[in-house]
Amino acid sequence: MxxxxxxxxxxxxxxxxxxxxxxxxxxxxxxxxxxxxxxxxxxxxxxxxxxxxxxxxxxxxxxxxxxxxNIPPPELTVDLICALPRPQTLKKVLFTSAMMGVRSLHLIRANRVEKSYFQSPLLEPENYVPHLIEGLSQGKLTRLPEVVVHDRFKVFFEDTLPGLERNSDIKLVKLAADPEAKGDLGEIMDKKASWLLFAIGPEGGWVPFEIETMEKTGFRRFTLGRWLLRVEHAVTATLSQLELLYRESGG
Amino acid sequence: MxxxxxxxxxxxxxxxxxxxxxxxxxxxxxxxxxxxxxxxxxxxxxxxxxxxxxxxxxxxxxxxxxxxxNIPPPELTVDLICALPRPQTLKKVLFTSAMMGVRSLHLIRANRVEKSYFQSPLLEPENYVPHLIEGLSQGKLTRLPEVVVHDRFKVFFEDTLPGLERNSDIKLVKLAADPEAKGDLGEIMDKKASWLLFAIGPEGGWVPFEIETMEKTGFRRFTLGRWLLRVEHAVTATLSQLELLYRESGG
The missing domain is CATH 2.40.240.20 (Hypothetical PUA domain-like; domain 1)
Structure with missing residues (x-):
């Protein structure tokens, strides 16, 4: 600690x-x-x-x-959408999100998410908060990320997210990790962004309909590199690359 | 898989x-x-x-x-020095190194490494190779990283490493992760490098003597970002940031 x-x-x-x-x-x-x-x-x-x-x-x-x-607020607010992973992976995603300063973690349904994951006791605050606190303790941060579970994919992208955006003065930049994408974060990231939401798919990846829905609702796809990463590594990789880009842009 | x-x-x-x-x-x-x-x-x-x-x-x-x-060889050859972590962490470092294409993994002694870790059965090839293969299988790579254990810190930096460098035509760029460092990889990385060696310290960090020895032997220190990361996350973060920088430089 x-x-x-x-x-x-x-x-x-x-x-x-x-x-x-x-x-x-x-x-x-x-x-x-x-x-x-x-x-x-x-x-x-x-x-x-x-x-x-x-x-x-x-x-x-x-x-x-x-x-x-007080800890100065980050210049880039980062929210994470993650296709709900198996509980063992979710523990790592919770820890990493808190350690690396994610503000909100949206856990969503996707085609390749097993339905049983939504019944996991880990989705109860009394069970997930300790993993967040462990992450804060490692990263030397104090702000507890908010965790929200969304059990309908289309509703999340077409209703919930636009609602969040309407209630904000700041433009939201939306990105989705996809190993098939051509551009990396350096190429597609708007360096002036101050609110960024990135989406990490399930093991096995997004299905075409999901990519389509995300692109239709303003998401741009990015690749993390040559390799196929596990969910927990994709989260760490994205946050690390954002940190590098943001520091470089004088953020 | x-x-x-x-x-x-x-x-x-x-x-x-x-x-x-x-x-x-x-x-x-x-x-x-x-x-x-x-x-x-x-x-x-x-x-x-x-x-x-x-x-x-x-x-x-x-x-x-x-x-x-054949898989085209990477344009940047990456070797990793890692202060020997506890076995549970070493498993993750082995997996990640293979998944993300590290060529050689040097496991070294450092002041804050527990001596008992050098007795771990995980340091036998029959026990560590399966973790490497699992990583290759995830990252869709095939080249098995070489794993070398060095049980003397000073000897490694002052004799072993210069020996490796003398036997190569390519200039080696040497970097050490240090949360206290000012510059990040974008600032200190030589974009023309084709052989890079980076060092990740133990939980608790390097001691001053270790930083000194590394700087004397040509290492430059870098920060990964605002947070304090665990060893396994520092490995993923460094490799992810290198991938971004290297793609951007046209590598």
Whole structure:
């Protein structure tokens, strides 16, 4: 854990928090800290700072937070559409999305998504939030990505998405990963974009009707490179390439 | 499996191969093929093509390969140095390296590498090769990466590496990932490079002495972005960013 995330439910008063779970264990056994010791923390959906240990016992740890500083918002807001993957893959996508600063994760139905995946207990917040928090903790971020499940493909692209766009002043740039596409992100990305939504297909890829629907609703297709990647690698690859392009454009 | 990899030990004669293991199972239960059906194959360290099923039983499958075509060599040869990670992470690094076309993987000692990792059975070829083949199968590549374990940090950078360079006509470009670095790959990468070696540190990062040794031996440091990534994500991120830069430079 590069950053220990504190939440409202850990709060004792304005500046003090009580830790009793795996985080207390981490402080005792990995960081090996005692009273007076300090470590990096982030307040969920809030600033980063340090926590100083006031009391430590085998059962719990009381800390006081200080030096809180807000994380500047990214200049490029990134939302991710992901054809709902199998639960083992979804855990990795949740982790990576949080680690790399995705704002919203839209999990959608697609032809090659197994119907049973929509019944996975992992789609309950109590089960997926811990994976997001683990990702924030790794990437040293604090903003919890929003997760939304959409169980109708066409409705999502033709109704839901246009609704989101209408409610925003900022132009949305929409991209879909497709190994058959000719252009890469460097070629097709609008460097002045400030809100970007990219779509990653299921194992086995999109079917032609899906590509068509996305293109009709304003998505441009891009290739990530020579290889065929798994879903979790495609997410990391896209976010890494965006980071490079965006830094280069002075973002 | 996007590509089923065939090896010499599967060979019956010049064009026919016998499959009896998890690949036969995949052909029967996932691809659901019968006699006369065909699928994409790659010959290990050789060309790609198709295999046509001649005989199929519950026990084994005989195929005939055809339409073999060599994969053009990449214009940028990429070697990876990775501080030896824990076995669970090493499996991912092996898979990703093969999937994304790394030529050689140098696993090195570093201050923050646990000594016990060097005793892992995963460092035996019989245990690591299957992970590499799984990666080739995903990325649709055939060249098996070479894996070399180096258990002395200084010796590797000061003796082994200069030895490799002396034996080559091509200039080697050496880069080390470091979250503290200022420049990213777009800023520091020599676009005319044809042989690149990049180093990924252990969880917890390099220690100052290691950074110093690498800089003294010609490595330039680069950042992957705003976040702190895990080893396996840093490998995917670097290879993805290189792919983007290299395509853009017309490589």
């Amino acid at each position: 590069n950053l220990i995330i504190l939440t409202d439910s850990d709060k004792l008063d304005d500046t003090r928090y009580l830790l009793q779970d795996y985080r207390a264990e981490h402080i005792r056994t990995v960081l090996k800290l005692e009273a007076g010791g300090s470590f990096e923390i982030g307040l969920l959906n809030g600033p980063r700072g340090r926590a100083v240990i006031e009391k430590i016992s085998a059962k719990d740890i009381t800390v006081r937070v200080e030096n809180l500083e | 996007n590509l089923i990899i065939l090896t010499d030990s599967d060979k019956l004669d010049d064009t026919r191969y016998l499959l009896q293991d998890y690949r036969a199972e995949h052909i029967r239960t996932v691809l659901k093929l019968e006699a006369g059906g065909s699928f994409e194959i790659g010959l290990l360290n050789g060309p790609r093509g198709r295999a046509v099923i001649e005989k199929i039983s519950a026990k084994d499958i005989t195929v005939r390969v055809e339409n073999l075509e």
